[in-house]
Amino acid sequence: MKTIKELRGMLDKKEVSSVELTKEYLDRADSLNGEVNAYITISRDEALDEAERADKKIAEGGALPLTGIPLAVKDNICIEGVRTTCASKMLENFKPIYNATAIEKLNEQGAVYLGKTNMDEFAMGGSSQTSYFGGPKNPYDTERVPGGSSGGSAAAVAADMCAAALGSDTGGSIRQPSSFCGVTGLKPTYGTVSRYGLIAFASSLDQIGPIANSAEDCGIILNAIAGRDRHDQTSRDTGVSDYTSLIGESVKGKKIAMPKEFFGEGIDDEVKESVFAAAKFFEENGAELVEVSIPTLKYAVSSYYLLACAEASSNLARYDGVKYGYRTEDAESFDELIKRSRYEGFGREVKRRILLGTYALSSGYYDAYYKKAMAVRQQFIKEHKSIFEKCDVMLTPTAPTVAYKCDENIDDPVKMYLADICTVTSNMVGIPTVSTPCGYDKNGMPIGVSISANHFEDAKVIQFADCFEKQFSKQAARI
Amino acid sequence: MITKEQLNLLCELSKLRIPEEKLEGYAKEMEDIIGLMDTIGESDFEYDPIDMSRAVPFGELRDDADEVFGNMRGIVENSPKTRENQFVVPKVVD
Numbered sequence: 258m259k260t261i262k263e264l265r266g267m268l269d270k271k272e273v274s275s276v277e278l279t280k281e282y283l284d285r286a287d288s289l290n291g292e293v294n295a296y297i298t299i300s301r302d303e304a305l306d307e308a309e310r311a312d313k314k315i316a317e318g319g320a321l322p323l324t325g326i327p328l329a330v331k332d333n334i335c336i337e338g339v340r341t342t343c344a345s346k347m348l349e350n351f352k353p354i355y356n357a358t359a360i361e362k363l364n365e366q367g368a369v370y371l372g373k374t375n376m377d378e379f380a381m382g383g384s385s386q387t388s389y390f391g392g393p394k395n396p397y398d399t400e401r402v403p404g405g406s407s408g409g410s411a412a413a414v415a416a417d418m419c420a421a422a423l424g425s426d427t428g429g430s431i432r433q434p435s436s437f438c439g440v441t442g443l444k445p446t447y448g449t450v451s452r453y454g455l456i457a458f459a460s461s462l463d464q465i466g467p468i469a470n471s472a473e474d475c476g477i478i479l480n481a482i483a484g485r486d487r488h489d490q491t492s493r494d495t496g497v498s499d500y501t502s503l504i505g506e507s508v509k510g511k512k513i514a515m516p517k518e519f520f521g522e523g524i525d526d527e528v529k530e531s532v533f534a535a536a537k538f539f540e541e542n543g544a545e546l547v548e549v550s551i552p553t554l555k556y557a558v559s560s561y562y563l564l565a566c567a568e569a570s571s572n573l574a575r576y577d578g579v580k581y582g583y584r585t586e587d588a589e590s591f592d593e594l595i596k597r598s599r600y601e602g603f604g605r606e607v608k609r610r611i612l613l614g615t616y617a618l619s620s621g622y623y624d625a626y627y628k629k630a631m632a633v634r635q636q637f638i639k640e641h642k643s644i645f646e647k648c649d650v651m652l653t654p655t656a657p658t659v660a661y662k663c664d665e666n667i668d669d670p671v672k673m674y675l676a677d678i679c680t681v682t683s684n685m686v687g688i689p690t691v692s693t694p695c696g697y698d699k700n701g702m703p704i705g706v707s708i709s710a711n712h713f714e715d716a717k718v719i720q721f722a723d724c725f726e727k728q729f730s731k732q733a734a735r736i
Numbered sequence: 737m738i739t740k741e742q743l744n745l746l747c748e749l750s751k752l753r754i755p756e757e758k759l760e761g762y763a764k765e766m767e768d769i770i771g772l773m774d775t776i777g778e779s780d781f782e783y784d785p786i787d788m789s790r791a792v793p794f795g796e797l798r799d800d801a802d803e804v805f806g807n808m809r810g811i812v813e814n815s816p817k818t819r820e821n822q823f824v825v826p827k828v829v830d
Binding site: 581675 | 776815
């Protein structure tokens with residue numbers, strides 16, 4: 258398993274061509290996809306064409322950091338002309354007529370797209386098992402989930418079915434699957450990456466980000482996809498030209514916040530031990546650990562789900578069986594066409610969330626639910642601001658447990674929602690967070706530690722994650 | 737407690753036609769989920785809309801200018817039913 262940095266060196270030294278590299282990844286993806294189900298669509302012909310163009314660019318001396326690097330893309334990010342399903346029956350045959358801005362930016366670099374990866378339907382879930390195309394599996398144990406919603410992307414990276422991947426994160430959907438699959442995933446600061454062409458779930462929380470074999474690779478991808486975009490009013494020019502620039506700088510004297518609520522009841526002992534061991538590593542390297550408190554954490558799951566579902570109920574109103582997407586047969590009226598198309602086209606979890614969001618926004622409940630959730634979100638912002646006034650970064654578990662068995666939790670939405678406790682606040686506040694492997698449980702399943710920093714300090718979380726990764730012995734996936 | 741009547745109203749607002757025989761299952765799930773959401777009632781923070789508008793990092797708005805969009809064919813090809821570049825829907829008026 259090679260990092261992007263290593264592959265770049267091999268391509269530039271002509272030790273391998275992009276076409277050869279792409280064929281290697283495609284062959285591995287073809288041979289493993291039956292078992293892992295990481296990809297919904299594998300784009301062999303398109304990928305080889307892109308690789309050929311990349312080889313020309315390399316030969317002409319015009320290679321950029323991602324030229325010729327084979328990537329996978331979550332199936333909710335639009336690539337023009339390539340089926341983009343959102344893992345839903347609703348969009349089973351949808352072919353976007355434009356590229357997401359993140360894809361346009363990767364095109365400028367000459368990256369290669371191997372295919373579109375599996376996920377929870379409309380990015381709603383933490384296991385990827387709500388996919389209309391069947392759930393992907395964890396490469397460390399194929400009886401277990403890879404996490405979600407970017408489970409296919411994380412599984413593809415862990416199983417070496419791509420060099421790195423794009424995911425999206427609304428409440429932990431990059432970080433939690435990265436933790437479950439033993440890879441590194443970065444949710445950038447909200448606004449760093451344009452959301453144009455990312456199929457919307459909850460627009461004030463959604464963010465595209467990388468999943469890769471190292472924090473440095475995440476930084477290399479972020480360098481390519483970050484930036485202000487006129488198509489997304491919430492995107493920002495962050496003023497950062499290189500998100501890997503702090504790599505190698507010492508952590509000596511830095512203050513690391515350890516919020517006590519993240520280490521209480523509900524977090525597995527093995528997870529706690531591994532995260533404490535990671536904290537100890539930083540302490541031994543001169544950093545200071547500071548116990549802090551986020552008392553509002555007890556409202557994190559409820560406020561997140563109320564806001565995310567409220568936004569989802571609005572965003573998903575566009576699927577009406579008329580302009581694009583699934584359409585029911587033989588509807589006798591316009592109203593029946595819309596209602597039946599939506600009932601038949603959306604899976605159960607998506608329908609549950611639309612109903613919940615509609616409930617939270619409906620007359621008589623708005624103040625009690627939506628407005629309260631917004632107030633809690635403001636409180637989270639205040640509490641995090643106060644922490645980052647005193648500390649450089651914050652260290653927490655990425656998930657309360659390791660990856661669970663595929664048939665566990667699936668029929669219990671409340672249990673599934675509660676499992677998001679460690680990740681949702683980062684989206685509510687909008688801060689950058691990276692998850693990197695920090696240990697393995699008694700069954701050899703990966704455990705992830707999350708490192709967060711203040712808004713637009715993405716380079717800092719990459720620095721800390723890289724510092725930890727350089728001494729951590731990773732165990733390869735068993736597949 | 738979410739009644740079938742409440743759920744029917746939510747379905748109407750959400751534009752979802754859930755068959756009668758499935759309503760009870762959905763009502764039970766929604767009840768459990770709303771039970772979890774009710775924990776937010778214990779919080780006593782006040783929402784400040786002005787503060788929130790500052791917290792959302794909106795950039796400058798783009799110019800309100802016309803742009804030629806050339807891919808009408810692509811739009812039509814994604815529609816499940818069209819005729820002569822128009823979307824087809826059931827009759828709306830008699």
